[in-house]
Amino acid sequence: MLTTESSSHYNNLEKMSVKAILEGINSEDNTVPQAVAKALPQIEKLVTATVERMKKGGRLFYIGAGTSGRLGILDASECPPTFGVGFDLVIGLIAGGDTAIRKAVEFAEDDKEQAVKDLDAYHINEHDVVIGIAASGTTPYVIGGVKQMRARGILTGCITCNQNSPLAAEVEYPVEVPVGAEFLTGSTRMKAGTAQKLVLNMISTTVMIQLGRVKGNKMVDMQLSNHKLIDRGIRMVMSELGVDKDKAKQLIEEHGSIRAAIESRMHEQ
Known part of the structure; x- marks a missing residue:
């Protein structure tokens, strides 16, 4: 059996x-x-x-x-x-x-x-x-x-x-x-x-x-499909770049994703 x-x-x-x-x-x-x-x-x-x-x-x-x-x-x-x-x-x-x-x-x-x-x-x-x-x-x-x-x-x-x-x-x-x-x-x-x-x-x-869909221990490619996830994304950008909440939110809005926001700022630096 x-x-x-x-x-x-x-x-x-x-x-x-x-x-x-x-x-x-x-x-x-x-x-x-x-x-x-x-x-x-x-x-x-x-x-x-x-x-x-x-x-x-x-x-x-x-x-x-x-x-x-x-x-x-x-x-x-x-x-x-x-x-x-x-x-x-x-x-x-x-x-x-x-x-x-x-x-x-x-x-x-x-x-x-x-x-x-x-x-x-x-x-x-x-x-x-x-x-x-x-x-x-x-x-x-x-x-x-x-x-x-x-x-x-x-x-x-x-x-x-x-x-x-x-x-x-x-x-x-x-x-x-x-x-x-x-x-x-x-x-x-x-x-x-x-x-x-x-x-x-x-x-x-x-x-x-x-396949490269994670950075550090963060879901940097996750879809920002609700307020909870947007807030999580903002915190990720704040943590990675050492910026305040307003700047993190601005970067995400400008670049359309957490990964793009982080990478764009890193390239500037």
């Missing part, structure tokens, strides 16, 4: 107090970072290979179903505002299409041909990277997608929470994070989902740093 389907260490959940349930979930959640830490060598190999492709103009695609697909879409959708990249650089695809982001589409994950069709809609090519996300490592939509992409010479990786899964066998760079039984048996939106989110954070953030 798959590790992700193994029985919870807790029983009679309906008889537990609210406090006991929360403590049990928290206790299980504490094991997730340790499992991710063991997978760091695998993550490093995947990220290094991904950066090489993307420096040549490649894009990063995530494919998944259910929770896994939603997590991929979440990570992809946060790259443009965080790093100032186009919406076509990191792309998340989910079995069942955009409808499945909010509402489950029955049996969509069982179609082993659909992921290829979804990817081909983006004219995917040998410079791109496809990472399949599936807690079980058995999802036909994801396996079918990475298998055919790899056959075309496209770089493939995966994030799964079972070891030696069919999905891992089909990719060049598997990332396996076995987190063990869920508090609620088989509910992989819990520990498995948390593990996937942590790995996705690592992949996209490290890739973007390697």
Whole structure:
């Protein structure tokens, strides 16, 4: 039986107090970072290979179903505002299409041909990277997608929470994070989902740093799309250039971005 389907260490959940349930979930959640830490060598190999492709103009695609697909879409959708990249650089695809982001589409994950069709809609090519996300490592939509992409010479990786899964066998760079039984048996939106989110954070953030989208420890390319982010941008410019708030705001308005504001002043100096 798959590790992700193994029985919870807790029983009679309906008889537990609210406090006991929360403590049990928290206790299980504490094991997730340790499992991710063991997978760091695998993550490093995947990220290094991904950066090489993307420096040549490649894009990063995530494919998944259910929770896994939603997590991929979440990570992809946060790259443009965080790093100032186009919406076509990191792309998340989910079995069942955009409808499945909010509402489950029955049996969509069982179609082993659909992921290829979804990817081909983006004219995917040998410079791109496809990472399949599936807690079980058995999802036909994801396996079918990475298998055919790899056959075309496209770089493939995966994030799964079972070891030696069919999905891992089909990719060049598997990332396996076995987190063990869920508090609620088989509910992989819990520990498995948390593990996937942590790995996705690592992949996209490290890739973007390697692609030069960060300066120091600051998101200098982030989109200034609301007052909170504008204020954050002003503080960045103040810190980097040693200017007051009014001057920082003026520089951002003149040059249109945090990076441009900082670089313009540095060139003057």
